Amino acid sequence: MSRIETDVAIIGAGPIGLFAVFELGLLDLKAHLVDILDRPGGQCTELYPEKPIYDIPGLPIVTGQELTDKLMEQIKPFSPTFHFNQMASGLEKLDDGRWKLTTDAETEIVAPVVVIAAGGGSFVPKRPPIAGIEAYEGKSVHYAVRKMEAFRGKNILIAGGGDSALDWTINLAPIAASLTLVHHRDGFRAAQHSVNQMRELAAHGKINFEIASVKALHGENGLLNSVTLSNPEKKEWQHACDTFIPFFGLTMKLGPIAEFGLNLTENLIAVDTAKFQSTTPGIFAIGDINTYPGKLKLILSGFHEAALMAQEAFHICKPNEKLRFQYTTSSSNLQKKLGVA
Amino acid sequence: MKIIATDREGAEHIVEGRDGWSVMEILRDAGLPIAAECGGACACATCHVYVTGDWAEKLPAKSDAETDMLDMALAVEPNSRLSCQITCAPELDGLTVTVAPE
Numbered sequence: 327m328s329r330i331e332t333d334v335a336i337i338g339a340g341p342i343g344l345f346a347v348f349e350l351g352l353l354d355l356k357a358h359l360v361d362i363l364d365r366p367g368g369q370c371t372e373l374y375p376e377k378p379i380y381d382i383p384g385l386p387i388v389t390g391q392e393l394t395d396k397l398m399e400q401i402k403p404f405s406p407t408f409h410f411n412q413m414a415s416g417l418e419k420l421d422d423g424r425w426k427l428t429t430d431a432e433t434e435i436v437a438p439v440v441v442i443a444a445g446g447g448s449f450v451p452k453r454p455p456i457a458g459i460e461a462y463e464g465k466s467v468h469y470a471v472r473k474m475e476a477f478r479g480k481n482i483l484i485a486g487g488g489d490s491a492l493d494w495t496i497n498l499a500p501i502a503a504s505l506t507l508v509h510h511r512d513g514f515r516a517a518q519h520s521v522n523q524m525r526e527l528a529a530h531g532k533i534n535f536e537i538a539s540v541k542a543l544h545g546e547n548g549l550l551n552s553v554t555l556s557n558p559e560k561k562e563w564q565h566a567c568d569t570f571i572p573f574f575g576l577t578m579k580l581g582p583i584a585e586f587g588l589n590l591t592e593n594l595i596a597v598d599t600a601k602f603q604s605t606t607p608g609i610f611a612i613g614d615i616n617t618y619p620g621k622l623k624l625i626l627s628g629f630h631e632a633a634l635m636a637q638e639a640f641h642i643c644k645p646n647e648k649l650r651f652q653y654t655t656s657s658s659n660l661q662k663k664l665g666v667a
Numbered sequence: 668m669k670i671i672a673t674d675r676e677g678a679e680h681i682v683e684g685r686d687g688w689s690v691m692e693i694l695r696d697a698g699l700p701i702a703a704e705c706g707g708a709c710a711c712a713t714c715h716v717y718v719t720g721d722w723a724e725k726l727p728a729k730s731d732a733e734t735d736m737l738d739m740a741l742a743v744e745p746n747s748r749l750s751c752q753i754t755c756a757p758e759l760d761g762l763t764v765t766v767a768p769e
Contacts, residue, residue: 374710446704454741455768487738510743515735539742558745575739577713577769578704623706 328433330407332358333643335427335435336443337414337583340368342613342628343443344397349636351404352652352660355643358435360409360427362448367394369445369614372576383626393625403665409433413448417586417609425608439639442588442595442604442611443628446578454485454572456543466550467543467570471498479503481566483553485540486573487511492520494571499533506534506565508555536565543570583615591617601638602631608642610635668760672699673719675766684755690716690764691751699766707751709733712740714750715767722746722762726753742768 334350336343339361347357363372370379370390378387388396412429417440420426427435451469453459459467471477471494478501484491487509493516495507507524514521528535541562542554550570556562580593588604588611589596595604595611599618603610612635613628621627640649654660661667668684672694682697684690691714695701702713709732718726723746729737733752737743750764 369705373705374708377708377710452739452741509738511734511738513734515738539744574741575712577702577711 329436330358330434331436332356332407333437334358334439334441334639335360335425335437336441337361337427338368338443338445338613338615339363339366339408339410340443340445340613341370341393341397341625342445342632343368343441344394344401345629346441346443346612346632346635347401347404347406348397349633350639351401351406352654352663353636353640353649354663355439355636355639356406357404357441358407358409358437360412360414360429360433360435362411362413362450364410366398366408367391369578370394372449379625381624381626403663409435413581414444415582423608438608438643440609441635441639442583442609442615443613443632444580444583445614447580447583447593447615448578449576450579450581452572452574452577454540454574456540459543462543462545462548462550462570465548466545466568467572469572471571474498474501477502477569480569482506482569482571483508483540483565483567484571484573485509487514487516488573488575489516489520490575491573492516492524494573495533496520496523496527499527504534504567505532506536506567508536508538508540510537510539512537540570540572600634602635603638610639668755668757668762670694670755670759671761671763672697672716673763673765674699675768684759684762686755686757688755689751690753690755690762691749693755694750694764694766700769701750701766702769703751709736709749709752712736712738712749713769715740715743716748716750716764717744717746717767718748718753719746719763719765722764723748726759726762740767 333355334357336359339359375391412431415430416428418426424438425440481504482502485508527533538555538557541556545551552564552566594617597616612631614623658667670684672680704713705711
């Protein structure tokens with residue numbers, strides 16, 4: 327467990343969480359960011375890294391990845407600390423008035439201000455809509471491969487047609503007792519060389535490839551012994567396996583934030599439009615996760631919200647100091663912070 | 668044009684389409700449970716619907732991008748479509764869709 331003390335804990339390292347670092351930094355406030363993904367950018371890099379965005383002021387065309395890269399460059403002078411691959415899991419008020427944010431990796435961040443910039447929530451693996459799948463999760467059904475050794479000697483069924491499904495088919499084939507890849511069509515949304523490698527393995531009988539979908543799971547006490555597969559030609563049949571790894575990408579779920587005791591409206595955090603503070607003092611919400619009259623889910627709106635949030639965060643973090651409003655174009659003080667003066 | 672949409676509980680909703688809008692936008696604005704996480708960029712597969720009746724054949728064919736993105740959808744069937752990739756038009760009057768499970 328590591329305990330960190332800072333000015334502001336930010337949940338979410340998407341574009342709005344990143345820009346919040348900039349606005350806070352101009353006011354000398356330090357930030358730590360927590361994100362469940364393994365890199366910055368949130369939806370911009372997870373959902374549409376290559377897709378162009380046309381409505382960022384001053385950037386006529388920019389991709390999700392480019393915008394993220396530019397924001398990372400912009401906030402570099404403020405050296406924020408990132409805690410990636412971690413889900414914000416708990417929020418608790420301390421006796422001294424500060425907040426303690428904990429993550430599922432047992433990081434503790436203590437700060438007077440918490441900013442929730444979590445977009446649509448945490449990115450979590452999509453769970454196939456198969457009845458009773460929850461009972462097998464963690465024992466026979468896995469959404470990621472953390473330790474390959476855990477899969478040695480298993481009779482594995484992998485579902486999906488993307489890069490993860492193909493990569494793990496190729497990597498687990500040598501150590502599995504048997505491995506079957508199941509996908510709904512004979513085509514893949516994956517790198518061509520991976521597809522070729524998989525077809526090679528199938529041609530040599532090292533793996534099986536079935537064009538089908540998984541309809542039901544069979545077993546007991548969370549231990550799988552077979553599944554029902556189906557396709558239009560063969561109808562339904564049983565397939566013996568003890569391990570099922572579905573790879574259908576990620577989806578957004580609000581997750582533990584729902585348990586933080588905040589005022590939620592349809593999974594959004596209600597805020598005022600002067601400070602973008604929730605009804606809990608010290609807890610702010612900016613970007614897609616907040617709601618207020620007239621809210622537009624646009625990146626540019628989130629940038630504005632970040633700037634106003636930072637003003638109030640300053641008053642909370644430095645109650646005895648006067649906030650000096652300055653422009654980056656004219657203030658040598660700000661320019662020094664940015665490393666350009 | 669009208670779209671007849673069946674939700675995950677089996678209830679039928681008749682919603683008014685608008686020429687040029689995507690079916691996803693119409694369903695989402697009508698309050699159907701369409702996540703459409705990427706906002707219509709064919710990048711997330713969370714606007715997955717089944718087109719029913721003979722609409723699978725009558726609709727314009729899927730683009731390669733839509734076919735690829737459907738690999739990230741759950742419970743894909745031959746009549747699966749991403750509703751953000753279907754554009755409302757007069758000839759689609761009476762389109763029947765069922766919201767896919769999540």
